[in-house]
Amino acid sequence: METLAIGCGAGFSGDRVDAAAPVVRTLIARGGPAALIFETLAERTLAAAQLARRANPDKGYEPLLEMTLRPVLADCLAHGITIVGNFGAANPGGAARAVAELAQELGLGRPRIAVLGGDDLSEGEGRARVAASLGNAFDADRFVCANAYQGAFEIADAIRAGAQVVVTGRVADPSLTLGPAIAHYGWGRTDWDQLAGATMAGHLLECGAQVSGGYFADPGRKEVPGLEDVGFPIAEIAPDGSTVITKADGTGGLVSAMTVKEQLLYELHDPAAYITPDVVADITAADVEELRPGAVRLSGVRGHPRTPTLKANAFFDGGWFGDAEISYAGPNAEARARLAMEVMRRRLGDVLTLRFDLIGVLSVLGDDAGAMLAAVPPGGATDVRLRVAARTDDEALIDRLHREVTALWTGGPAGGGGVRTAKRRRLTMRSCLVPREALPASFTFAA
Amino acid sequence: MDRRTLYDIAHARTGDKGNHSNISLIAYRREDWDLLVAQASEARVAAHFAYRRPSSVTRYLLPRLAAMNFVLEDVLDGGVNDSLDLDMHGKALSFHLLTLPIA
Numbered sequence: 001m002e003t004l005a006i007g008c009g010a011g012f013s014g015d016r017v018d019a020a021a022p023v024v025r026t027l028i029a030r031g032g033p034a035a036l037i038f039e040t041l042a043e044r045t046l047a048a049a050q051l052a053r054r055a056n057p058d059k060g061y062e063p064l065l066e067m068t069l070r071p072v073l074a075d076c077l078a079h080g081i082t083i084v085g086n087f088g089a090a091n092p093g094g095a096a097r098a099v100a101e102l103a104q105e106l107g108l109g110r111p112r113i114a115v116l117g118g119d120d121l122s123e124g125e126g127r128a129r130v131a132a133s134l135g136n137a138f139d140a141d142r143f144v145c146a147n148a149y150q151g152a153f154e155i156a157d158a159i160r161a162g163a164q165v166v167v168t169g170r171v172a173d174p175s176l177t178l179g180p181a182i183a184h185y186g187w188g189r190t191d192w193d194q195l196a197g198a199t200m201a202g203h204l205l206e207c208g209a210q211v212s213g214g215y216f217a218d219p220g221r222k223e224v225p226g227l228e229d230v231g232f233p234i235a236e237i238a239p240d241g242s243t244v245i246t247k248a249d250g251t252g253g254l255v256s257a258m259t260v261k262e263q264l265l266y267e268l269h270d271p272a273a274y275i276t277p278d279v280v281a282d283i284t285a286a287d288v289e290e291l292r293p294g295a296v297r298l299s300g301v302r303g304h305p306r307t308p309t310l311k312a313n314a315f316f317d318g319g320w321f322g323d324a325e326i327s328y329a330g331p332n333a334e335a336r337a338r339l340a341m342e343v344m345r346r347r348l349g350d351v352l353t354l355r356f357d358l359i360g361v362l363s364v365l366g367d368d369a370g371a372m373l374a375a376v377p378p379g380g381a382t383d384v385r386l387r388v389a390a391r392t393d394d395e396a397l398i399d400r401l402h403r404e405v406t407a408l409w410t411g412g413p414a415g416g417g418g419v420r421t422a423k424r425r426r427l428t429m430r431s432c433l434v435p436r437e438a439l440p441a442s443f444t445f446a447a
Numbered sequence: 448m449d450r451r452t453l454y455d456i457a458h459a460r461t462g463d464k465g466n467h468s469n470i471s472l473i474a475y476r477r478e479d480w481d482l483l484v485a486q487a488s489e490a491r492v493a494a495h496f497a498y499r500r501p502s503s504v505t506r507y508l509l510p511r512l513a514a515m516n517f518v519l520e521d522v523l524d525g526g527v528n529d530s531l532d533l534d535m536h537g538k539a540l541s542f543h544l545l546t547l548p549i550a
Contacts, residue, residue, distance in 0.1 A: 043465075044528050215460065222458060258458065258473065261514055265471035267462030269518050271507050288512055300511075318529065355531040364534040365543050368524040372498045389531040429528045431465060 004184045005034045006177050006201070007234045007248070010068055010085075011208020013040040017067045019208065019232045022248035024072045026234060028079050029249065035180035036076055038068065038085030039173050039206045046170055047315040047427045049089035050122065050145040060091035065098055073102060077111055082159055082183075084176050088167040090145070092116060096167045096446035114158035116168040118441035121146040121312055121434070130314050133432035139316050144427060146314035148434055150441045151277030151306075153189065155179025158443040166443070170313075172276045177202025181237050196281035196303025197241020203274070203281075204245055204263050204298065208232050211245060211263040213253030226252020242299040244291065257288050260296045264288065273304070275311075277436075280304040309433035318426030322398030323389035324405035325359070327418040330382055334361060336413035337384040343412060344388050347404055352390040352397055359385035385418070391426055398423045451549045457483055459541035466526040467518060468537045470544050474513040483515070484508065486549050492517055495547050496540075517544070 007027050009020030020036065027034040040062045053060025062068070065087045076083050088095040096113045103111050121130050122145040130146040131138040150168070152175035158166050160183050168176070181187070181198040204211045212233045217224040224230070231251025236244045247255050264283065268274055274281040286300040328336040341356050348354060356370060357363035360381050366372040388405055392398060402421040409416060453459075453472065456479040462469045472487055474480045493504040499522040507516045523537050524530035 042527075047528075218458070258475075261473050261512055262458065262460040262471060264512075265462075265469070265473075265509075265514060265516050266460055267464055267469060268471075268516060269464070269467070269469055271509055271516055284509060285511065286509075315528075321531070323531070357533065359533075364532070364539045366532070367499055368531045375498070387533070391529075391531060427528050429465065429526070 001185065001239060002032045003236050003238055004181055005030060005032060005234055005236050006180060006205065007034065007036045008039070008205040008208050008232050009036050009072065010038040010040050011206060011210060012042055013045045013062055014064065015040070015208055017064055018071070020068065021071045022251050023232045023234060024075050024081065026249045027081055028075060033184055035082040035084060036072065037176040037205060038083070038087050039176055039208070041086040041089055041170065043313060043429060044427060046089055046147055047145060047429070049091070050315070053090045058094055061089045061095035061098065062087035065095055066102055069099060069102060074106055074108055077103070077108055077164055082164060082166070082180055084155055084166045084168070084179055086168045086171050086176060088115065088169045090169065092167045092169050093446070099165055099167065100446060111164045112162050113165045113167060113446040114161070114163035114443045115446050116150065116154055116158065116166065116171065116441065116443045118439055119147045119150045119170040121148055129434045129438050130312060130432060133434055134314060134430055137430050138314070142316040144315045144317055146312050148310045148312040148439050149277055150310070150439070151175045152178035152182055153278070154441040154443055156182035159183035163445070172278070173206035174199045174202030174276055175278055177205050177235065178278055185239055190305070192279055192303030192305060193301070194241035194303070195279040197243065197301040198237050199274070199276055199279055199281050200264065200283060200286070200298060200301045201235040201237050201243035204243070204260065205233055205235050207263065207266065209253065210266065211259055212247040212255050213259060216254070216259050216262060222258065224252070224254045228252065241301065242297065245296045245298065246294055255294050255296055257290050257296055260288050260298065264298070275307055277306065277310055279306050308436055310436050310439055312432055312434050314430050314432065315427045316430070318428040319391060319393035320395050320398045320423060321389070321391050321426045322401055322421070322423035323387055324402050324419065324421040325385050325387045326405055326408050326412070326416045327385040328413065328416055330415065333384045334358070334379055334381040336415065337386045338378060339413045340386050340408050340416060343408070344404060348401060352392060352401060355389040357387040359387055363387065452545060453483070453487060453547045453549065454545035455549070457545065459545055461538050461541040463523060463527060463536045466523045467520045468522050468540055470517045470519070470541050472515050472517065472544065477513050480510065480513045482549070487515065487547065491547060492544065495544065496522060
């Protein structure tokens with residue numbers, strides 16, 4: 001049987017919309033069966049989409065969907081490259097309509113678009129399941145939404161039923177890749193090693209450029225040619241579930257044993273038990289080898305039986321987040337920024353729990369409680385930006401924080417400039433496990 | 448005394464899940480693997496990140512890949528949806544790990 005090639009066109013919501021076209025050109029040039037996945041649904045992306053849908057029932061799917069698919073939809077349909085994406089987010093039906101409209105506008109007729117459902121636990125029985133699973137951690141007054149991670153077999157069923165585009169909501173990221181592989185090779189639900197191998201191929205693809213030179217370059221240590229044009233990855237999945245990672249032809253970036261190892265372990269916890277809805281993958285006996293420059297093989301992944309539960313993420317109203325910044329530069333700048341910090345602590349410390357950062361001294365590695373910043377002795381930094389951040393249920397207090405930092409312009413230390421303020425609603429997340437049988441996944445073809 | 452740090456013998460990448468951070472640590476050269484295993488112990492890494500108050504630090508070894516994976520639990524001030532950190536995912540923590548001195 002011919003080897004299946006699966007390309008990745010997006011690794012998060014907001015990824016580059018010009019990334020997919022070189023991948024599709026490469027899949028076409030290589031020939032053979034192929035699919036293209038889009039992974040656009042990070043943990044918090046879906047909660048934001050749920051809120052967008054409540055504000056407008058036509059929204060709630062990936063905002064960049066039309067911009068992302070427009071450059072590749074015609075070629076994919078013409079060459080039989082199945083598109084699988086979780087760009088449906090909180091509204092897979094709406095996303096399917098958007099794809100159908102785009103196809104019509106481009107004169108591509110009516111593609112077969114499958115819509116996957118069953119992940120939304122925000123209402124009714126689903127909500128009750130989440131509440132039961134979370135127990136005291138379920139705050140009914142603040143509950144916003146919950147979605148479970150669905151698996152690959154329903155994606156495979158949809159493809160076997162003739163889908164050219166599969167639109168999903170919450171699906172485990174690697175299942176987007178495993179689905180087309182199951183459809184192609186006809187693996188069964190207990191072909192654990194094959195399922196695990198293709199799952200790890202999907203894991204390597206799901207963050208887009210992160211396996212092909214993105215999130216990797218460190219000048220002088222880890223060089224990446226043409227990072228400004230980093231190519232997106234392609235996985236050639238073999239019948240035994242092993243995979244060879246390459247990337248789009250004629251692009252920048254780098255696929256090496258080092259990039260593949262870094263991404264193999266990305267967001268992994270126990271390497272002997274990477275749990276997805278489909279399988280428990282084990283990479284403790286896996287090998288990563290460079291076959292030739294730009295082609296890396298992952299083999300030896302083992303699979304164990306899937307778990308009886310599915311993971312779900314529940315989101316709760318978390319009140320408000322706000323922050324504000326002001327800069328100091330030149331001689332004694334750090335001392336002036338530290339004085340401004342002290343002024344804010346005295347004026348706001350009684351009503352808000354504040355996080356302070358001194359950008360240019362310490363701002364990223366620090367902790368919210370300020371333990372690390374407190375341990376940094378005053379130095380002579382000459383370009384420092386004070387950041388004050390807080391969370392609270394009371395929006396008025398965020399507005400007050402903004403006014404206080406803004407007032408440092410005239411009432412703070414000398415030479416303060418460049419005030420910026422921002423605020424947004426917060427969503428807090430809790431994860432839980434729900435019984436698999438409570439969530440019958442299914443697909444329908446869009447009208 | 449060896450003035451080097453882990454940065455001289457290994458590369459690393461951070462990922463996040465909820466309030467937990469995982470940091471891979473990968474030897475550039477297979478011959479440095481034993482040194483990396485000896486230097487990057489759970490105890491030393493836990494001490495290096497003590498200011499983040501991890502509830503646990505677990506190390507998983509992958510000798511075939513000359514790589515290891517650290518899982519630091521409860522170090523992200525609540526994680527991407529809760530933290531007030533500019534880097535709410537803790538993406539930069541891998542480079543903090545690489546500053547661990549080789550003793």
